[in-house]
Amino acid sequence: MQPITCTIVGAGHAGLAMSYCLSQLDIDHVIFERGEIANSWKKERWDSLRLLTPNWQAKLPGYCYNGDDSDGFLTMPETIRFIEQYADFISAPVREHTTVTSVGLDDGLYKIVTAQGEWLSNTLVIASGACNLPQVPAFADSVPASISMLTPMQYRSPEQLDKGGVLVVGASASGLQIAEEIHLSGRPVTIAVGEHVRLPRTYRSRDVQWWMDASGVLDERYDEVDDIVRARNVPSPQLVGTPDRFTLDLNRLTSLGVKLRGRIAAINENKLLFSGSLRNTCALADLKMGRLLDTIDEWASENGFDDKVDPPQRYPATEVEDSPPLMLDLAKGEISTIVWATGYKPDLSWMNIPVLDRKGKIKHEGGVVVDSPGMYLLGATFLRRRKSSFIHGAEDDARDLSEKMGIYLNNMITN
Numbered sequence: 314m315q316p317i318t319c320t321i322v323g324a325g326h327a328g329l330a331m332s333y334c335l336s337q338l339d340i341d342h343v344i345f346e347r348g349e350i351a352n353s354w355k356k357e358r359w360d361s362l363r364l365l366t367p368n369w370q371a372k373l374p375g376y377c378y379n380g381d382d383s384d385g386f387l388t389m390p391e392t393i394r395f396i397e398q399y400a401d402f403i404s405a406p407v408r409e410h411t412t413v414t415s416v417g418l419d420d421g422l423y424k425i426v427t428a429q430g431e432w433l434s435n436t437l438v439i440a441s442g443a444c445n446l447p448q449v450p451a452f453a454d455s456v457p458a459s460i461s462m463l464t465p466m467q468y469r470s471p472e473q474l475d476k477g478g479v480l481v482v483g484a485s486a487s488g489l490q491i492a493e494e495i496h497l498s499g500r501p502v503t504i505a506v507g508e509h510v511r512l513p514r515t516y517r518s519r520d521v522q523w524w525m526d527a528s529g530v531l532d533e534r535y536d537e538v539d540d541i542v543r544a545r546n547v548p549s550p551q552l553v554g555t556p557d558r559f560t561l562d563l564n565r566l567t568s569l570g571v572k573l574r575g576r577i578a579a580i581n582e583n584k585l586l587f588s589g590s591l592r593n594t595c596a597l598a599d600l601k602m603g604r605l606l607d608t609i610d611e612w613a614s615e616n617g618f619d620d621k622v623d624p625p626q627r628y629p630a631t632e633v634e635d636s637p638p639l640m641l642d643l644a645k646g647e648i649s650t651i652v653w654a655t656g657y658k659p660d661l662s663w664m665n666i667p668v669l670d671r672k673g674k675i676k677h678e679g680g681v682v683v684d685s686p687g688m689y690l691l692g693a694t695f696l697r698r699r700k701s702s703f704i705h706g707a708e709d710d711a712r713d714l715s716e717k718m719g720i721y722l723n724n725m726i727t728n
Contacts, residue, residue, distance in 0.1 A: 316422050316433035317343055318722065321440055324350045324407045326373060326396050327692030328440035330707040332405045333374040334715035340722070344405060345427060347412040351396040353442055357466040358389050361494060363554035365486060367520050370705040373399050374712065384520065386554025413441075417665040423687070435725065436687040436718055439675060443693045443702070445660035449653045455580040457643050461650045465491060468652060471498035477649030478502070480585075480641070482577055484509040485548040488654035489561050495652075496571050503641070503648070504566065506591055507576040507655075510550040511598040511631070514560040516609065517622040521552070528612035530605070531700035532709075535679050538695075545695045548656070549702075563595065563631050574637055583644040587637070595631035603627060659693075680714050687721055689714045 319335060321328045324346035335342045346352060363386040364371070371378035371387055376399050378387075387395060400407060408429070415426035416437065425432045447464035456462060461475055465487045471494060481492040484506040496502040512521050525531045538544045553561040563573060575591035610625045612618075641648070661669060668685050670676050675690050679697045682688035693701065697713055700706035 316435055317341060318434070319343075319436045319438060319718065320345065320423065320425050320432060320434040321438040322413050322416075322425075323440035323442060323692070324400065324405065324409070325353060325440065325442060325692065326351075326399070326704050327442075327707045327711070328438070329396065329400055329403065329405050330373050330711040331438050331440060331691055331715060333376075333403045334711045335718070336403065337374075338715055338719050340715070340719065342406065343432070344407045345411045345413050345425070346407055346409050347441075349409050350400045350405075350407060351393045353444065354389060354393050354396065357444075359465065359468050359491065359494075360389070360470050362389050362490070363387060364392055364704070365550070365552040365554050366522055366703050366705065367554070370522060370526070370703065371395060372705050372708065374708045376402055384558075385556065413663050415663050415665055435722065436689070438689045438691055438714070438718075439661075439682075440691040441659065441661075443659050444657035446658050447653060448656040448658050450577070450655060452577075452580045453651075453653065455583075456651060457583055460643060460648060462653065463650070464653050466657075471495050471500065474500065475649040476500070478647045479650045479652065480505065480648045481652045481654055483507060483654030483656070484551070484563065485654065485656075486550060486552055488652075489551050489563075489566065490553050491652055491654060492566060492571055493561060493569065496566070496569055501570070501572075502566075503572040503574055504563075505574050505577050505587065506563065506594060507548075508594060509548055509563075509598050511562055511602045512550045512552055512560075512605070513562075513602075513628060514552060514558050516606065517613070517625065519622060520558070524609045524612075525605075526700075528609055530608065531698065531703075531706070533699045535695055535697055541695065544699075545693070547694075564629065567632050573633060574641070575639070580643070583642065585641040585643055587639045587641070589639055591637050592633045595633055599628075599630050680710060681717060687718075689718060 318340050319342035321331055321342055321344040324344045328344055332344055368378045368385050369383040411427045411429050413425055413427050417424045423434045423437045447466055478501045479495050480503050481488050482505045484504055492502050492504045535541050551562050575588040578588045579586045666685050668675050668682050676683045677690045680690045695701055697710045701710055
């Protein structure tokens with residue numbers, strides 16, 4: 314069996330970005346996709362979701378958004394179409410409906426087993442996504458059977474939910490958006506708040522993403538931060554992309570009537586116990602937002618923007634009631650549905666090479682897999698830069714890693 318030079322697992326935006334960069338270097342490759350191009354966007358997102366990045370950030374290597382609403386936010390159908398058009402534009406060698414069932418080693422080569430056959434490859438790129446499986450806490454098993462449970466991957470719209478109260482667990486981007494949508498449908502909503510990143514949608518007349526891009530915050534590298542492990546586990550920011558560009562935060566939810574509670578600590582005999590740290594958690598998020606705005610203000614001043622934009626401002630602290638309840642009796646019928654917006658993890662159950670850490674994530678240095686030469690990771694949070702998890706962040710990461718792969722392959726030949 315003649316080995317292919319590179320195999321890419323996953324035909325989302327990250328895998329396609331890598332395909333473009335490999336083609337530019339004349340590195341032959343194939344992309345295996347378990348479903349269809351942009352599969353996760355098609356099948357694992359709720360109906361009303363829009364990208365939280367503006368359209369001017371919708372770009373991949375050699376390709377970018379070319380519509381007439383650069384400050385808008387792509388809907389899910391528009392996002393899917395953007396990625397599909399990109400695959401056509403670069404003539405990506407995608408094999409759809411080809412599920413990788415096993416990856417191992419065979420005499421120094423990567424052996425990729427799929428439902429359609431086996432392949433050997435000199436190099437391997439894992440671009441199968443960081444959000445394949447929802448992370449639901451183990452104590453969810455103690456929830457009474459009368460209460461429906463689902464994750465953001467299963468949620469589509471409020472209409473699919475039972476009537477009655479809804480508990481949304483998690484206050485990052487997904488949790489806040491789902492909580493607001495469900496509450497506006499007429500169902501009372503309670504949200505359990507853990508660690509979160511609070512951001513305004515716009516600041517000083519510009520989108521906050523513009524400021525973070527211009528000031529270099531999004532380009533901060535993995536080897537420039539003090540604690541990269543911590544940085545890679547920071548929740549997604551509380552941002553929503555809407556035509557009116559409003560800021561979605563806990564204060565907005567409170568003003569609508571959503572109840573705030575602390576992080577869930579345990580479930581004991583149908584009683585859900587909340588942490589008493591809600592006030593401190595919110596204060597910490599407010600503090601970190603203030604530090605980011607300080608950074609933006611400093612950059613604006615140093616680069617002559619103060620007279621071109623609105624003056625600096627600071628936002629009211631997150632409102633928390635004096636003594637939030639620490640217990641919710643699930644047997645009383647107040648809650649009919651729980652949405653576990655508690656994060657995701659990759660599905661690497663098919664990986665038969667010892668490259669995973671104790672949490673099931675690939676051990677890597679900026680996308681270069683530590684214990685397996687010729688293997689690379691793409692699309693993970695803060696992979697090489699703070700922007701790595703965004704669509705536009707795939708371009709620089711893919712260019713870097715394709716160049717490293719080129720060097721690796723040249724060394725294989727010369728050695």
